[in-house]
Amino acid sequence: MKIGEAQKAYRQQLGLLRGQRSDFVKQQKENRQKMEEARKKSEEQGVTFEFSEAYLEREKELQEKIDELSGQIKKDEKTLDELIEQEVGIFNSVASKQQADAMKEYGEEMAKCLEIARRISRGDKVPAQDEKKLMDFNMDIYKMAKEMAAMNMEGEHEEWDSLWGEEEEKEYEDPFEASQNAETDVEMPEGMEASSEAE
Numbered sequence: 179m180k181i182g183e184a185q186k187a188y189r190q191q192l193g194l195l196r197g198q199r200s201d202f203v204k205q206q207k208e209n210r211q212k213m214e215e216a217r218k219k220s221e222e223q224g225v226t227f228e229f230s231e232a233y234l235e236r237e238k239e240l241q242e243k244i245d246e247l248s249g250q251i252k253k254d255e256k257t258l259d260e261l262i263e264q265e266v267g268i269f270n271s272v273a274s275k276q277q278a279d280a281m282k283e284y285g286e287e288m289a290k291c292l293e294i295a296r297r298i299s300r301g302d303k304v305p306a307q308d309e310k311k312l313m314d315f316n317m318d319i320y321k322m323a324k325e326m327a328a329m330n331m332e333g334e335h336e337e338w339d340s341l342w343g344e345e346e347e348k349e350y351e352d353p354f355e356a357s358q359n360a361e362t363d364v365e366m367p368e369g370m371e372a373s374s375e376a377e
Contacts, residue, residue, distance in 0.1 A: 179366065181265050182358030188258040191367035192251060199247040206240040209233065254367055261364060269357040276350050283348075290341045291315040297338055299326035305340040 213233050294312045297304050299322070312320045 179362060179364065180358065181261055181268070181360050181362045184362055184364045184366075185258065185261050185265070188254055188261065188367050191369070192254050192258065195247050195251045195254065199244055199251065202240050202243045202247065206237065206244065209236050209240065250368070257364060257367075261362060264360070264362055265357040268360045269353045272351060272353040272356045276353070279348075279350075287311075287315065291319070293341060295319050295323040297336075298323040299330070301327045301330035301333070301335045303335060303337040305338070307342065308338075308340050311342065 213230075290308075291312050294304055294308045298309070298312070298320075309320070312323070
């Protein structure tokens with residue numbers, strides 16, 4: 179299952195479980211109110227009040243359901259936290275690899291531009307696209323190289339091929355998409371397997 183799908187399933191499950199727990203807490207509150215009203219009524223009539231078996235049984239039953247749901251909610255929240263940690267780890271891994279690639283490319287670009295500046299400053303002829311790359315990279319270095327070229331007009335000069343071949347645009351994977359679509363070994367939340375298979 180993909181991390182994004184698992185997160186969605188656990189969030190849905192948590193919403194359902196929290197809703198159920200809220201219903202049981204409400205029922206418990208109503209049950210306690212009824213017993214409090216019965217106790218007050220008994221006191222007003224001067225009768226000793228004792229909790230009825232039905233009330234105590236209902237209170238126990240509701241508390242067990244609330245505790246069971248609270249335990250399941252806690253378990254699912256922990257699983258969701260683990261999924262989020264997996265997602266963040268994958269996101270950071272993809273993003274840092276892209277940053278490393280960008281830094282490497284920048285270093286290579288800088289080395290090429292400095293070599294172009296060296297060639298120009300010696301008075302050598304470089305392709306127009308290489309001169310433009312140097313201008314875009316750093317106009318001050320380009321101007322200094324051209325000034326030095328003016329002083330080195332005499333003598334033999336080489337003609338160079340471009341340091342750049344045909345450049346293709348590098349496409350990077352979206353880190354968010356990569357982290358959402360990564361596979362996880364987390365199973366569907368309890369009770370959701372049947373509903374997802376029925377769809």
